[in-house]
């Protein structure tokens with residue numbers, strides 16, 4: 001666990017967590033701050049629901065990528081070309097405003113003898129998505145987790161997302177998409193591999 005805390009410092013220790021009661025009280029304060037009355041009937045159960053919902057929306061703090069990426073397969077008949085899982089949908093929350101980021105991740109790697117279970121790639125997206133994020137951090141974290149655990153010849157990650165903090169509030173620009181990429185290994189050094197990744201992501 002210590003290595004995880006060191007590598008992914010936003011992962012909190014269970015002992016540092018406030019109690020359920022403290023979390024619910026914080027929600028009551030925010031309800032009053034918003035201008036409502038937490039003692040009215042419709043809001044009585046809301047703090048407990050919000051706390052429960054936060055557990056789910058931010059479940060990524062309780063999961064480590066090593067746990068899901070541990071199992072790999074070697075029997076793939078010598079397959080050594082790109083594996084791309086694209087259009088992995090995710091919901092995250094921006095660390096500046098704590099409002100949703102809605103997007104899709106495209107994740108590829110070049111195997112070096114071993115491959116991952118395909119669902120594990122989507123699970124890694126879930127682990128980082130269910131934390132407070134910037135899109136740049138999330139992109140880099142997914143790439144690094146796969147790089148570190150699988151040691152492939154290269155990893156490519158592209159995320160396209162809409163930030164509700166730019167749509168619902170602030171500058172209020174609906175429908176804009178932010179694209180971020182991280183390339184490692186052969187995707188970084190070989191322009192042809194990078195171009196092929198882009199073409200495959202774009203093909204419908």
Ligand SMILES: Nc1nc2c(ncn2[C@@H]2O[C@H](COP(=O)(O)OP(=O)(O)OP(=O)(O)O)[C@@H](O)[C@H]2O)c(=O)[nH]1
Nearest residue numbers: 094095096097133134135136163165166169170171
């Ligand atoms: N680089 C980056 N910025 C983000 C991300 N999510 C939100 N932001 C930006 O974080 C910035 C925070 O800016 P601040 O000026 O501190 O906060 P603010 O007054 O709420 O800013 P506005 O959104 O412009 O109203 C804003 O420009 C957001 O658009 C992200 O994933 N990556």
Ligand SMILES: [Zn+2]
Nearest residue numbers: 094096097165
């Ligand atoms: Zn934001």
